[in-house]
Amino acid sequence: xxxxxxLKVADVASAVAMLAAACGGSSSSSSASGGANGGAxxxxxxxxxxxxxxGPVGDGEGQLNVLAWPGYAENGSSDPNxxxxxPFEKATGCKVNVKSFGTxxxxxxxxxxGGWDVVSASGDATLxxxxxxxxxxxxxxxxxxxxxxxxxLKMQKFNSVAxxxxxxxxxxxxxxxxxxxxxxxxxxxxxxxxxxxDSPYKGYVTAYDSPIFIADAAxxxxxxxxxxxxxxPYALDQKQFDAAMALLQQQKPLISEYWSDxxxxxxxxxxxxxxxxxxxxxxxxxxKADGATVExxxxxxxxxxxxxxxxxxxxxxxxxxxxxxxxxxxSPKVNAQxxxxxxxxxxxxxxxxxxxxxxxxxxxxxxxxAYWKDVYYWNTPTAKCLDGRTGVQxxxxxxxxxxxxxxxxx
Amino acid sequence: xxxxxxxxxxxxxxVVVYLGALLALFITAFWTVDDFTGQLVxxxxxxxxxxxxSNPAYLTTVLRTLGIALSVTVVCLVLALxxxxxxxxxxxxxxxxxxxxxxxxxxxxxxxxxxxAWRAMLQPESGVIAWFLKxxxxxxxxxxxxxxxxxLTYLWLPYMILPIYAGLTRLPNSMLDASADLxxxxxxxxRSIVVPMIFPSVVAGSIFTFSLSLGDYIxxxxxxxxxxxxxxxxxxxxxxxxxxxxxxATIPVVIVLLYLTAVxxxxxxxxx
Numbered sequence: 001x002x003x004x005x006x007l008k009v010a011d012v013a014s015a016v017a018m019l020a021a022a023c024g025g026s027s028s029s030s031s032a033s034g035g036a037n038g039g040a041x042x043x044x045x046x047x048x049x050x051x052x053x054x055g056p057v058g059d060g061e062g063q064l065n066v067l068a069w070p071g072y073a074e075n076g077s078s079d080p081n082x083x084x085x086x087p088f089e090k091a092t093g094c095k096v097n098v099k100s101f102g103t104x105x106x107x108x109x110x111x112x113x114g115g116w117d118v119v120s121a122s123g124d125a126t127l128x129x130x131x132x133x134x135x136x137x138x139x140x141x142x143x144x145x146x147x148x149x150x151x152x153l154k155m156q157k158f159n160s161v162a163x164x165x166x167x168x169x170x171x172x173x174x175x176x177x178x179x180x181x182x183x184x185x186x187x188x189x190x191x192x193x194x195x196x197x198d199s200p201y202k203g204y205v206t207a208y209d210s211p212i213f214i215a216d217a218a219x220x221x222x223x224x225x226x227x228x229x230x231x232x233p234y235a236l237d238q239k240q241f242d243a244a245m246a247l248l249q250q251q252k253p254l255i256s257e258y259w260s261d262x263x264x265x266x267x268x269x270x271x272x273x274x275x276x277x278x279x280x281x282x283x284x285x286x287x288k289a290d291g292a293t294v295e296x297x298x299x300x301x302x303x304x305x306x307x308x309x310x311x312x313x314x315x316x317x318x319x320x321x322x323x324x325x326x327x328x329x330x331s332p333k334v335n336a337q338x339x340x341x342x343x344x345x346x347x348x349x350x351x352x353x354x355x356x357x358x359x360x361x362x363x364x365x366x367x368x369x370a371y372w373k374d375v376y377y378w379n380t381p382t383a384k385c386l387d388g389r390t391g392v393q394x395x396x397x398x399x400x401x402x403x404x405x406x407x408x409x410x
Numbered sequence: 411x412x413x414x415x416x417x418x419x420x421x422x423x424x425v426v427v428y429l430g431a432l433l434a435l436f437i438t439a440f441w442t443v444d445d446f447t448g449q450l451v452x453x454x455x456x457x458x459x460x461x462x463x464s465n466p467a468y469l470t471t472v473l474r475t476l477g478i479a480l481s482v483t484v485v486c487l488v489l490a491l492x493x494x495x496x497x498x499x500x501x502x503x504x505x506x507x508x509x510x511x512x513x514x515x516x517x518x519x520x521x522x523x524x525x526x527a528w529r530a531m532l533q534p535e536s537g538v539i540a541w542f543l544k545x546x547x548x549x550x551x552x553x554x555x556x557x558x559x560x561x562l563t564y565l566w567l568p569y570m571i572l573p574i575y576a577g578l579t580r581l582p583n584s585m586l587d588a589s590a591d592l593x594x595x596x597x598x599x600x601r602s603i604v605v606p607m608i609f610p611s612v613v614a615g616s617i618f619t620f621s622l623s624l625g626d627y628i629x630x631x632x633x634x635x636x637x638x639x640x641x642x643x644x645x646x647x648x649x650x651x652x653x654x655x656x657x658x659a660t661i662p663v664v665i666v667l668l669y670l671t672a673v674x675x676x677x678x679x680x681x682x
Contacts (some may be wrong), residue, residue, distance in 0.1 A: 105649035132447035255636050271533050396445045401650035408638050410467035
């Protein structure tokens with residue numbers, strides 16, 4: 001009981017430290033990281049999740065439980081040529097058990113249930129995992145390939161706290177407009193046909209079935225209703241939030257189906273039930289492989305996107321296998337394989353030389369900082385506005401979730 | 411003494427696992443969650459129930475779910491009555507085991523396989539149903555409430571047929587003969603003899619079809635299009651807000667309890 005209360009206090013303290021780091025820019029963030037170092041020397045209280053694994057990485061425990069986005073841990077069962085789990089098992093002796101999840105909320109819930117060693121978490125899950133005390137800091141010195149990760153992915157707001165890294169960046173991508181090239185002409189370059197009431201594709205639109213999709217509406221409003229003053233689609237005050245919900249309500253009659261299971265999205269595009277809507281590159285690739293006439297593009301209004309991080313569970317039983325996996329999954333060759341299969345930009349700068357399609361990194365803008373300017377990585381909305389506004393309360397994620405379930409139920 | 415020993419294990423199972431889980435569910439409904447991490451905060455609050463009952467969207471979902479469960483029950487009854495009648499009273503007795511086996515065959519296939527099969531059949535343009543209806547100038551039901559009702563009816567129909575079939579086989583021939591001897595027409599015999607005699611069986615079947623439909627959410631997800639049922643609300647909110655999901659989940663429990671009470675009042679349970 002007593003220790004629990006102490007932990008709570010520690011959480012609050014580190015939350016304050018993080019907020020200070022977020023508000024104050026570089027100068028105060030360096031002081032916050034100094035504080036964290038002091039904390040590591042004295043007690044582990046400054047950062048949630050306790051201390052990172054000290055190492056060295058020894059022999060594997062014989063197995064590893066992996067929680068991953070679909071397509072991130074392939075063992076050849078989707079496509080015999082797509083397999084980086086079996087070579088890992090052979091090299092390390094760690095037998096890999098994979099479970100995939102469809103939404104970040106599902107990932108958070110599964111992690112809270114325990115029993116997993118590593119997870120590929122998007123930015124809208126990472127902080128919830130860190131402050132929920134379900135993951136531990138990561139000792140990047142034990143991950144040799146960390147040094148080759150693109151610098152603009154390291155130590156971001158969603159994968160580190162107070163200068164302490166909580167995971168290894170894996171890759172990034174944008175949520176795209178996918179469309180059936182036969183039915184949708186001219187080819188779309190905007191989200192408008194998926195949101196506007198006069199869309200010619202009424203009844204054939206799809207959308208992602210998760211509260212985080214509210215941010216997609218916010219991105220569209222940023223371009224079409226600048227008077228709302230949305231700067232960050234994850235920092236919406238009540239008025240902006242209501243506008244986004246109104247847009248989603250307007251979208252609802254256009255929708256044929258919402259999807260959170262990616263195989264359902266593939267099926268809907270293949271069968272023609274869905275002709276246009278939000279999608280991932282991997283869905284496009286799978287539908288195309290099955291002969292569907294589909295394409296996926298980034299909208300001119302910008303897009304939501306993801307930057308994923310491999311994290312280690314606080315109570316990981318197979319810590320050595322976990323660190324072996326962290327290093328394996330971002331090693332240039334494997335990182336390139338994952339990126340090509342899933343359709344995202346790799347995080348390892350050396351991956352670009354390993355892709356089978358030599359223009360892959362250009363296509364996915366791996367090193368193109370300008371491309372990512374209007375891609376808003378998934379993040380967890382909090383009552384304190386993430387865009388730094390003061391004097392106004394933002395709508396926290398729990399209310400996003402209830403608003404989404406009310407929209408879906410209405 | 412020995413009987414008590416034998417019963418101890420199942421009773422413990424019933425009380426601890428079954429009622430215990432229900433109780434835990436009910437208690438959770440009065441807690442709340444941390445806004446940020448989504449983890450449980452164990453402080454008493456009524457706000458989950460307030461949210462459920464004050465937001466018209468959830469009330470609509472409750473009514474829609476009830477409507478779906480009732481429709482499924484009625485359609486199952488309409489289909490099962492003549493089928494069970496044929497199996498029990500008209501077909502040759504030697505055929506009965508075969509026909510019962512045929513009714514049971516769909517239960518051997520996986521639930522998901524059957525629902526995905528219906529997803530393929532219900533497909534708005536290329537599905538089998540749409541293809542059949544096209545020459546008649548009609549379009550199929552597509553994905554939505556009607557699709558859900560059709561699929562659930564298919565899934566739960568055996569649970570309605572079997573009790574009614576059992577009830578009909580137990581119907582004594584002497585009663586039907588007596589009714590005929592006294593000059594009653596077929597319709598009159600059906601109304602005055604058959605219906606009262608098999609009423610408990612119908613109730614038993616309806617408990618299955620009604621409560622199974624009430625709690626379903628996977629069918630709604632696969633063939634429901636944008637339509638949601640109570641189970642979907644639970645499924646989408648339990649991750650971010652477990653207490654709210656628990657509050658929603660108590661609604662079908664209460665509805666089924668009310669239904670069972672009403673059934674008990676009618677005396678149908680005693681006759682089973």
